[in-house]
Amino acid sequence: MRIGMLTSGGDAPGLNAVIRGAVLTGETVHGHEFLGFKDGWRGLVENDTMPLGRHEVKGVSKQGGTILGTSRTNPFEGRGGVDRINEVMTENGLDAIIAIGGEGTLAAAKRLTDEGVRIVGVPKTVDNDLDATDYTFGFDTAVGIATEAMDRLRTTGDAHNRCMVAEVMGRHVGWIALHSGMAAGAHAILIPEQRTSLDQLVEWVTSAYDRGRAPLVVVAEGFTLDSMDDPHSERGLDAFGRPRLGGIGEQIAPLIEHRTGIETRATTLGHIQRGGTPSAFDRVLATRLGMAAVRSVNDGHWGQMVALKGTEIVHVPFENALGKLKTVPQDRYDEAALLFG
Numbered sequence: 162m163r164i165g166m167l168t169s170g171g172d173a174p175g176l177n178a179v180i181r182g183a184v185l186t187g188e189t190v191h192g193h194e195f196l197g198f199k200d201g202w203r204g205l206v207e208n209d210t211m212p213l214g215r216h217e218v219k220g221v222s223k224q225g226g227t228i229l230g231t232s233r234t235n236p237f238e239g240r241g242g243v244d245r246i247n248e249v250m251t252e253n254g255l256d257a258i259i260a261i262g263g264e265g266t267l268a269a270a271k272r273l274t275d276e277g278v279r280i281v282g283v284p285k286t287v288d289n290d291l292d293a294t295d296y297t298f299g300f301d302t303a304v305g306i307a308t309e310a311m312d313r314l315r316t317t318g319d320a321h322n323r324c325m326v327a328e329v330m331g332r333h334v335g336w337i338a339l340h341s342g343m344a345a346g347a348h349a350i351l352i353p354e355q356r357t358s359l360d361q362l363v364e365w366v367t368s369a370y371d372r373g374r375a376p377l378v379v380v381a382e383g384f385t386l387d388s389m390d391d392p393h394s395e396r397g398l399d400a401f402g403r404p405r406l407g408g409i410g411e412q413i414a415p416l417i418e419h420r421t422g423i424e425t426r427a428t429t430l431g432h433i434q435r436g437g438t439p440s441a442f443d444r445v446l447a448t449r450l451g452m453a454a455v456r457s458v459n460d461g462h463w464g465q466m467v468a469l470k471g472t473e474i475v476h477v478p479f480e481n482a483l484g485k486l487k488t489v490p491q492d493r494y495d496e497a498a499l500l501f502g
């Protein structure tokens with residue numbers, strides 16, 4: 162078979178390991194050929210391709226980013242649409258597409274498979290917010306980077322007796338904040354799922370400070386104080402028309418300082434969390450998902466994505482994966498909150 166492959170949406174450490182896992186298994190075990198589409202759906206719509214074989218995937222598992230490039234292009238906009246995509250697939254002699262992306266990419270893939278395009282999906286997002294898989298690759302790496310950054314913030318915070326606010330990614334969910342905050346021993350963790358009040362935050366910060374600690378506050382970019390209507394956004398809209406988040410840490414730092422009198426500094430980790438070398442966990446998960454995606458193609462599991470359930474790789478129909486986001490459950494937050502303050 163000839164299989165096209167693309168990566169779409171925000172990058173996540175491990176994308177290259179998926180690509181390598183699929184290409185090596187596909188070529189050596191099943192005799193398939195691969196073709197890369199550049200920059201997500203854009204490459205498929207514009208027929209912008211690159212060779213994708215053993216040579217191209219040599220040693221890429223440890224590389225961040227994606228050798229195929231990525232974008233937030235909508236495959237139905239401009240000259241896109243199902244007829245155009247079928248035309249490009251026929252021109253390239255392709256039997257199927259492996260699309261690697263988050264909930265947006267998979268929603269687009271579902272629309273296309275509903276119209277007969279043969280696509281299998283591989284879930285990806287540092288946010289870990291896809292419901293039908295236990296973990297997405299990229300999350301473990303992002304948590305590791307954020308934790309290391311917080312360890313560093315704590316030593317400088319301790320030296321100056323300051324409150325340090327660390328802002329991490331998490332558009333709709335607080336998984337990165339929860340895990341990195343717990344790992345770093347944060348005195349408060351603020352996540353989109355919990356509309357915390359400033360009074361509560363001030364209580365946690367003051368209590369830690371009064372015990373002689375330099376308070377560490379971890380906040381997810383999508384968090385809203387109970388007095389705010391929407392998540393903080395000051396950077397315009399993304400290519401799909403959604404507000405670009407980021408900057409809530411800088412907003413709450415002066416509020417903390419004003420209310421407590423404790424000198425407070427904010428750091429936004431931003432895209433550092435998505436860059437660089439994937440962790441070993443993410444490389445293994447991504448490689449297994451890439452290999453499983455090829456098995457999905459062999460078995461004709463169109464309209465399904467591969468997913469992690471416990472330690473097993475399973476197949477999940479797109480509609481089951483897209484229904485709702487995997488948010489931080491109340492009991493996981495309450496458990497972490499026992500150690501706040």
Ligand SMILES: Nc1ncnc2c1ncn2[C@@H]1O[C@H](COP(=O)(O)OP(=O)(O)OP(=O)(O)O)[C@@H](O)[C@H]1O
Binds near residue numbers: 169234235266268269
């Ligand atoms: N419901 C949808 N139907 C069709 N296309 C969509 C839909 N949602 C998103 N898309 C398209 O898919 C692209 C990728 O989605 P998105 O930007 O949300 O990234 P993602 O794959 O969800 O990854 P990330 O984790 O970075 O959000 C979008 O930019 C948009 O063009």
Ligand SMILES: O=P(O)(O)OC[C@H]1O[C@](O)(CO)[C@@H](O)[C@@H]1O
Binds near residue numbers: 171263330331332399
């Ligand atoms: O890379 P961009 O387009 O700035 O997108 C940032 C968004 O992507 C994510 O990293 C993954 O969805 C979010 O946490 C963040 O809000």
Ligand SMILES: [Mg+2]
Binds near residue numbers: 170263264265
């Ligand atoms: Mg998305």
